[in-house]
Amino acid sequence: MNQFLTFVQKEFYHIFRDRWTTIILLLLPVVMLILFGFMMTTEVKNTRVAIFDPSRDIATQGIINKFTTSEYFIVEGYIDHPREIEALFRKGRIGLVLVFSERFHENWMHTGEAQVQLIADGSDPNTASTLTMYATQLINAYRQESLDLPQTPLQLTPEIKLLYNPTLKGSYNFVPGVMGMILMLICAMMTSVSIAREKETGTMEVLLVSPMKSIQIIIAKVVPYFFISVINLTTVLVLSVFVLGMPVNGSLGLLIFISLIYIFVSLALGLLISSAVDRQMVALLISAMVLMLPVIMLSGMMFPVENLPGVLRWMSHVIPAKWYMIAVKKIMIEGLGFEAVAREFVILCSMAVLLITASVKRFKYRLE
Amino acid sequence: MKLHRATKKDNPQPSRSSGTAAPAGSTSSYSVVCQSVTKRYVNNTPFEKTTVLAVEEVSFAVERGELFGIIGPDGAGKTTLFRILTTLLLADSGTVSVEGKDVVHDFRKIRNEVGYMPGRFSLYQDLTVEENLNVFAKVFKTTIEENYHLIEDIYRQLEPFKKRRAGKLSGGMKQKLALCCALIHKPTVLFLDEPTTGVDPVSRKEFWGMLARLKEEKITILVSTPYMDEASMCDRIALIQQGRILQIDTPRAIVSRFPHPLLSVRGNQPSKLLHDLRSIPGVRSCFAFGDAHHVTTGDKSLSTDGLLEQLRQLGHSEVVIQPVEASVEDCFMELTRGESGLTTEKR
Incomplete structure (x- = not known):
C-alpha cells in the first residue's frame, strides 16, 4: 500500500511541477465554460432597434413598450422616413427595424388587420431569424393581452410553450456538452x-x-486524474449554476454519480489509447482527433443528433459523451429521477467495463 | 517458445575460449546463464519487410559475484541482450536463466530481485534526487534507510544536491543517481546497460571504482560498454560484434592470445600515415589508436627498420616505431577483422 501511495504522490508531483499542465488542468474548464456559455450562444441580447411609426397611437406604443422592457432589445429611437432604414443598417448599429403602418390602432380595431414590418440584416441568417422570432413573440404577446377585449372576433392562434427552457437559453445545451467535453479531455488525454x-x-x-x-x-496513474476530474466537475457545476444560471432541478447526488461513471469511461479510454501508443505527441493527437472531434460534432452538443446523416447517427451511439449529455440534461434541466436515466446509466457502465477490461488486457508487461 | 528457429551458418560457436561456454548441466554456481539466444527485429513497412538480426546464438554464463563485461561497439546488440536478460524482451530462441529462474516463465520473480539501469537516463527528471530514490525504494517495497549502506559511498556525493531536480544534474551525477536507484533494493544481480556512455572520463573512473566496491557485497554485476579501455576493470568480458559473441575470457587471457607482434607507429601526418601504412606490402593490419597507429606485420620479412625505411621513402620524416603490448581493443579489431567476411553479408 505504501508502494502504491508513493506512486500516486509521484504522479501529483508530475502534474503540479509542470506549470502548464497545472494551468491547463485547472483553468481549462473555466475558460471553456465561459467560451461556450457566453460567446458561442445563439441568444441575441441587447440588439438595437429603430422604429418607424407614423401612427403613434396606443397600439404601437404598447408594442414598443414590450420591446423596451425586453432584455433582448434596446429601442434606439424613431426614424422619420423609411428611406433612412438602409443607411442605418449600413452603419451596422441597428439590428432590427420595426415599421408600423399608418393608422395602426384604428385599422386594427375596425378591420381586425394591421401591418407591422420587421426588417433584419439577412447577411447573418441565424441572428436575423432569431431576432425576428423574438420580435414576433413580443408582438404576439401584446396581441394576446389585447384579446381580453370582448369585441375581438374568435381567432385560433397556436401558443408555443418551451418546456424546461422557456427562454431558450443556449447554456442549457452547452453546459452539459462542455461538461462532457472537459471530463473527456482531462481524463482521456492526460492519462494517455x-x-x-x-x-x-x-x-x-x-x-x-x-x-x-x-x-x-x-x-x-489514474488516481490523480480522477481527483482532478472531480475538482473540475465541481468547478463546472458551480460556474454553470451561479454564473450561467443553470438550474439543478433533479438530484445533485444522482448528477454526481452519473458523472463519476462517465469519468471512469473517459479514464478507461485514455488507458486504451496509451496502451497503443509510445509517444506523448501521438497520444495527444489521438485524444484530440479521435475523442474531441466526435464529442463536439456527434454528441449533440453542436448539432442535434437527429439531424446527422445515417452513418454518423449510428456512430454517435458509441460516443460516451452523447449518453452522458442526455443523462445530464434529464437530471439538471428536466429534474427527472433515476428511472429516467437508467438506460444511459446502463450504457455508460457497460462502456466502462468494456474499456477497462480491454486496456488492462492490452497493457504490455514487456517492451514488445 | 520455438527452440529451433535459429539459422545456423558455417561457423558454429563464436566463443572459442575454453570453459566459458554455458554448461548444460549444473547452473548452481552461475548467476546468469544464457544459452544460444537469438533475437531478430522484423520491420514491417508497407514497402518492404526487413529483418535485423540483433542477437545471434549468444551463450555465456556469469558466476555469482562476478563483474562481467559485455563489450562491443554501438549497434552490436548489447541493449537487446540486456533487455532479454531483464525479462523485457522475449528471445526468438534460446534460454536464459537468472538466479536459476527462467526469464520467460518466472519473470515476476526475476523482476523482484534484479536491479536494472537502462542505457538511457531513465529517472524522473522533474523529481528531486531524494524523491527519485524514495520512489524506487518504495516501488521495491523497501526504504532508503534499510539498504543505505549499499549506496552510502555513492549517495554521499549526491547528498549536497538531494533537493535538486534529477533533470538538472550533470551526466556523471545522473548516472550515480541511477545506480543508487538500481541498488536501493539490494538486488542479487545488477544489470547496467552502458552506464558510462556520455560521462566524462573522471566520472567514468569513479563509476568503475563503485562497481569494484559493490563486488564486495557479493552482487553479480553485468555491465555493457562500448569503451574498450574499461574492459580491464571486469573479471571477465565478452566481446560482442553484430549480435555475435567473438570471445569470452578474462581481459588478461584475451590480450595474451593476441597472435602477432604489435607495433605502435607515430608520425606528424596521422591520416596520411594510416593510408600509407595500409599500402605497404607486409603490413597485415593497421588501425588508428589514439594518436598512434597500431600495426601488425604478417610475416617476419618486414622488420621495424624495414618499415621505417619504407615510410621514409613515402615522405614521413618524423616517425617513431615502438613495439607495444596488445590491448583489448587490438584484440577486438583483430577478431572483427577475421569475422568481417562473415558479418558483412548479414546486413
Whole structure:
C-alpha cells in the first residue's frame, strides 16, 4: 500500500511541477465554460432597434413598450422616413427595424388587420431569424393581452410553450456538452499522455523490471486524474449554476454519480489509447482527433443528433459523451429521477467495463 | 517458445575460449546463464519487410559475484541482450536463466530481485534526487534507510544536491543517481546497460571504482560498454560484434592470445600515415589508436627498420616505431577483422 501511495504522490508531483499542465488542468474548464456559455450562444441580447411609426397611437406604443422592457432589445429611437432604414443598417448599429403602418390602432380595431414590418440584416441568417422570432413573440404577446377585449372576433392562434427552457437559453445545451467535453479531455488525454511519457522517457522500462504489477502502475496513474476530474466537475457545476444560471432541478447526488461513471469511461479510454501508443505527441493527437472531434460534432452538443446523416447517427451511439449529455440534461434541466436515466446509466457502465477490461488486457508487461 | 528457429551458418560457436561456454548441466554456481539466444527485429513497412538480426546464438554464463563485461561497439546488440536478460524482451530462441529462474516463465520473480539501469537516463527528471530514490525504494517495497549502506559511498556525493531536480544534474551525477536507484533494493544481480556512455572520463573512473566496491557485497554485476579501455576493470568480458559473441575470457587471457607482434607507429601526418601504412606490402593490419597507429606485420620479412625505411621513402620524416603490448581493443579489431567476411553479408 505504501508502494502504491508513493506512486500516486509521484504522479501529483508530475502534474503540479509542470506549470502548464497545472494551468491547463485547472483553468481549462473555466475558460471553456465561459467560451461556450457566453460567446458561442445563439441568444441575441441587447440588439438595437429603430422604429418607424407614423401612427403613434396606443397600439404601437404598447408594442414598443414590450420591446423596451425586453432584455433582448434596446429601442434606439424613431426614424422619420423609411428611406433612412438602409443607411442605418449600413452603419451596422441597428439590428432590427420595426415599421408600423399608418393608422395602426384604428385599422386594427375596425378591420381586425394591421401591418407591422420587421426588417433584419439577412447577411447573418441565424441572428436575423432569431431576432425576428423574438420580435414576433413580443408582438404576439401584446396581441394576446389585447384579446381580453370582448369585441375581438374568435381567432385560433397556436401558443408555443418551451418546456424546461422557456427562454431558450443556449447554456442549457452547452453546459452539459462542455461538461462532457472537459471530463473527456482531462481524463482521456492526460492519462494517455502521462503513460506515454513514462514510455518515452524510458522510466516504464525501469518500472517493468520491478515488483510493481502493471495493474498497479495503471491504477496509480489514474488516481490523480480522477481527483482532478472531480475538482473540475465541481468547478463546472458551480460556474454553470451561479454564473450561467443553470438550474439543478433533479438530484445533485444522482448528477454526481452519473458523472463519476462517465469519468471512469473517459479514464478507461485514455488507458486504451496509451496502451497503443509510445509517444506523448501521438497520444495527444489521438485524444484530440479521435475523442474531441466526435464529442463536439456527434454528441449533440453542436448539432442535434437527429439531424446527422445515417452513418454518423449510428456512430454517435458509441460516443460516451452523447449518453452522458442526455443523462445530464434529464437530471439538471428536466429534474427527472433515476428511472429516467437508467438506460444511459446502463450504457455508460457497460462502456466502462468494456474499456477497462480491454486496456488492462492490452497493457504490455514487456517492451514488445 | 520455438527452440529451433535459429539459422545456423558455417561457423558454429563464436566463443572459442575454453570453459566459458554455458554448461548444460549444473547452473548452481552461475548467476546468469544464457544459452544460444537469438533475437531478430522484423520491420514491417508497407514497402518492404526487413529483418535485423540483433542477437545471434549468444551463450555465456556469469558466476555469482562476478563483474562481467559485455563489450562491443554501438549497434552490436548489447541493449537487446540486456533487455532479454531483464525479462523485457522475449528471445526468438534460446534460454536464459537468472538466479536459476527462467526469464520467460518466472519473470515476476526475476523482476523482484534484479536491479536494472537502462542505457538511457531513465529517472524522473522533474523529481528531486531524494524523491527519485524514495520512489524506487518504495516501488521495491523497501526504504532508503534499510539498504543505505549499499549506496552510502555513492549517495554521499549526491547528498549536497538531494533537493535538486534529477533533470538538472550533470551526466556523471545522473548516472550515480541511477545506480543508487538500481541498488536501493539490494538486488542479487545488477544489470547496467552502458552506464558510462556520455560521462566524462573522471566520472567514468569513479563509476568503475563503485562497481569494484559493490563486488564486495557479493552482487553479480553485468555491465555493457562500448569503451574498450574499461574492459580491464571486469573479471571477465565478452566481446560482442553484430549480435555475435567473438570471445569470452578474462581481459588478461584475451590480450595474451593476441597472435602477432604489435607495433605502435607515430608520425606528424596521422591520416596520411594510416593510408600509407595500409599500402605497404607486409603490413597485415593497421588501425588508428589514439594518436598512434597500431600495426601488425604478417610475416617476419618486414622488420621495424624495414618499415621505417619504407615510410621514409613515402615522405614521413618524423616517425617513431615502438613495439607495444596488445590491448583489448587490438584484440577486438583483430577478431572483427577475421569475422568481417562473415558479418558483412548479414546486413
